[in-house]
Amino acid sequence: MLQAIKALFHQVQKHRRRQIFRQGQTLSRFVARNIRRDVMILADADIDSSFITARIRTVNVLYMSRHLVPLTLFGLPEQVAVNRLWNWRGQPWGRLSDRTSTTDLQDDDPTHS
Numbered sequence: 001m002l003q004a005i006k007a008l009f010h011q012v013q014k015h016r017r018r019q020i021f022r023q024g025q026t027l028s029r030f031v032a033r034n035i036r037r038d039v040m041i042l043a044d045a046d047i048d049s050s051f052i053t054a055r056i057r058t059v060n061v062l063y064m065s066r067h068l069v070p071l072t073l074f075g076l077p078e079q080v081a082v083n084r085l086w087n088w089r090g091q092p093w094g095r096l097s098d099r100t101s102t103t104d105l106q107d108d109d110p111t112h113s
Helices: 004-019 060-067
Strands: 026-030 035-043 051-060 078-081
Touching: 004 026
Parallel strands: none
Antiparallel strands: 026 035, 035 051, 051 078
16 A cells, blocks of 8 residues: 555656656746746756756846846756755855855856856
8 A cells, every 4th residue: 555655656746747847948946035046947858767957047136136246147058856956055045155145156157146
């Protein structure tokens, strides 16, 4: 009985992933209070194994709304695990764990701004 429930759960989970992570979709979600991550899905062929090929852009919405930083382009295509897509390693208010701002990464990392 437990195996049947697990199998049903995994089947529903796969179906839900196929609905959400479709090729050509651009998804957005806040990963911190003022940090929004945009994900442009390029390929969803590996969605059954929980991977997508995407271009990612992470922006500080507060800075962008005040025109303190320009809107950046999406980063290079990369294969990303779906369960790690919305992870934020910084502080809850938008600063990074090393006490720098996301604007400091603008020149270093094309996926963050």
